[in-house]
Amino acid sequence: MVGGAGRPAGAPEAAELEERLLPLAAPGSGDVDGGGGRRRGKWEKTYLDVLGVCCSAEVALVERLLAPIDGVRAVTVVVPSRTVIVEHDPAAVSQSRIVKALNKAGLEASVRAYGSSGVVGRWPSPYILASGALLLTSFLAPLLPPLRWLALAAACAGAPPMLLRAFAAATRLALDINVLMVVAVAGAAALGDYAEAGAIVFLFTTAEWLETLACAKAGAGMSSLMSTIPPRVVLAGTGEVVSLRDVKVGAVVAVRAGEVVPIDGVVVDGQSEVDESSLTGESFPVPKQPPLEVWAGTINLDGYIAVRTTALAENSTVAKMERLVEAAQNSRSKTQRLIDSCSKYYTPAVVALAASVALVPLLLGAQDMKRWFQLALVLLVSACPCALVLSTPVATFCALLRAARIGVLIKGGDILESLGGIRVAAFDKTGTITKGEFSIDGFHVVGDKAEMSQLLYWVSSIESKSSHPMAAALVEYAQSKSVQPNPEKVTEFRIYPGEGIYGEINGRHVYIGNRRIMARSSCQTVSEIDGVNVASIGYVVCDGDLVGSFSLSDDCRTGAAEAIRELRSMGIKSVMLTGDSRSAAMRAQEQLGGAMEELHSELLPVDKVGLVGDLKGRDGPTLMVGDGLNDAPALAMADVGITMGLSGSAAAMETSHATLMSSDILRVPAAVRLGRRARRTIAANVAASVAAKAAVAALAVAWRPVLWAAVLADVGTCLLVVLHSMTLLREPGTARRGSRKEDEACRATARSLAMRSQLAGASSTATASAGAPGGGTNGCHCCQKPTSRSFEQAHSVVIDILAASSAGHQELQVPRTAAANGNAGGCCSAGRACGASTVTSGTRAPRKCCARKEDGARVSVNTACCSNGGGAPDSPKKTGQGCRDARCCSGGT
Ligand SMILES: Nc1ncnc2c1ncn2[C@@H]1O[C@H](COP(=O)(O)OP(=O)(O)OP(=O)(O)O)[C@@H](O)[C@H]1O
């Protein structure tokens, strides 16, 4: 875990988390089970640690044992963490009855205790110890021959748990490892190979124990995933302590320093730093003050905050996340389904082969019958596909856990495997590549139909009803000009995806949006203001006349350029799909240092779907990263759809294939890398388990059948597979770690700078970043972006009119420019993308880096794009507003 700072030690396993979210009724209210259970209506979920679950054979056994019991509705077995989740009606069947049913089959089940972290390290059982001691002593047999009987005693001493399970399986006609081992032990003893019999039992039981330990370690990882949610909360107004379950939406709860935020909400009082690493994987504290959002499960580090709740405890983000993680573990990937269905035939086939190896020579009256029997036993032991069956789920489990820890919620092994095979990454622009925090560069009245204040009133009132990132900026702009929006006056409101919005206010029909909305509004005015390299342009049309225009800009997220370069270094092509104008797309591309290989702009949501389909056909498996606002269909169309951000729409989180829990876009390449590692790990696991079986068979045929070697190969590869899969829990290589540290240190600096500026009263920053945790403040790639130019300035250089049709989208194949390899971290490097004509070096010197002339579109732009190098001396707002990041670079504030 990158940053567990302040996390309470021994936090519970995720599986129990919901229990805290939905605490059981108070003691004395009739619920006496004391743990492991959580209730949903009359049904209750009981979590059991079942140590005897080793591979899919036991899964079937568990299901066969529990499903017939009256009052049991559903049984889920999570093999890697050896957890069985039973949904049952406690009135009809008690927890103890379920445990008894499992233990009768020797499955070593127990109800997970309240607050324990699942399977924990335990000592080897007395059976193993006794078996080991006896076996060891029997090795002295060459000195004292009667000691050889001790080997047989060793087999008997270690066998009971195995026998119980074998019996349970056999009576239900399941052929699992226990049955096979018992037959092998009996066979070896019958042949007089006592040492062999003892060795099989000891090796088998010891390996199982070691495997449990390893799994417990992996499972314990879950505990660091989420922090403890307190079951009780303090109401801020009255100081009353109430159960979390009784907290309603809209209640105000108090969270003191050091406490875990109990419920999702917005800060209404106080300020503090919050550790969100449990949700986002982001290790640096995020400053919080009204009206920023906080999430359940994050830790309030150093101040008092009062939080108005926005969701019920069971609907908090962490609860949803927990349910998704749980579901992800239970879903089986394609590889796993294939292996499972193969193993179904593998075992009976090998058992049949073993039987014929024993019987055919016997019937033919062969000489060396002992050898044939031994060979049959070796085959029998090899009939267990344990390692093969474990090869996928354990690796998937570990990789999903790792992903969750770095703040990427991946829904299942299939998605993980697809991630590893991605060839193209398509990015939505607004809110994904860019921060989705627009600033208004200019707002103009066109014609004489309306006055500025009236125009602002219409626009802000109608935009108050929209959730588009531009809307927030426009509303804020109006407020800054002392115009208060009045959404109640908007009698009709419509959204035109990819175009803009419509509203009726005071009897006026007002359209706000891009050039497409002009066409829709049957606007007669021909005047258009547009150009390459300026920000997005919006128009306001009232009753068919153009009455206003505005320009706004949005900056790329920190790390966006780096993420795309990283993807390219992995051989993945990046493509931008945006509903915004071509100029806005170009501007983002410029900030990215020309890293995108294709830009597609002015897309309607349906165009995005089509393009994703094209990319899939043309370049292979496609990843789509979006904010889920109106790209949900495209996200669904992609092989893997990733939504950005905790605060991204909740629906998007549930429908997308994966969710980035922070706004850190660098997690995208990290997730792809993890997917690739998981694929390699699974392939290696499969290869190792197949090779081990083959080696044993070859040894038996070519030299002589060695039973204990066969057992060792079986259980050894099981263990190997588990241990190898667990390497996925760690970041590979230490060299990376260094750079990561630097990176984090840099972020910390940026954060504290950002916080200082926030606390100093830059309230616009605060509200603007309200949408995303740490959004807009976690940057260190100073001056990566050019400043937003003032609208006036843009006007002074771009006056030519675009005649380009608005039909269809504009595609632009971007040639690899020098800038693509350039250093986007330095000032103005971004500008080179568009064919820099003059670049003067020197930190404080004005730079002119984007002079271009584009004939096709008849647009001429000649503007400057560095933080301080505006070129135009009459734009004082640039330093302060446009380039917040300039604080650590040229001429910062
Ligand atoms: N509420 C709004 N106010 C003003 N203009 C809007 C509004 N909603 C949409 N538009 C206009 O429609 C265009 C397309 O919007 P859309 O939501 O499809 O894409 P986007 O969010 O700009 O970009 P991306 O597709 O990269 O997320 C916007 O660029 C904007 O010009």
Ligand SMILES: [Zn+2]
């Ligand atoms: Zn096995």
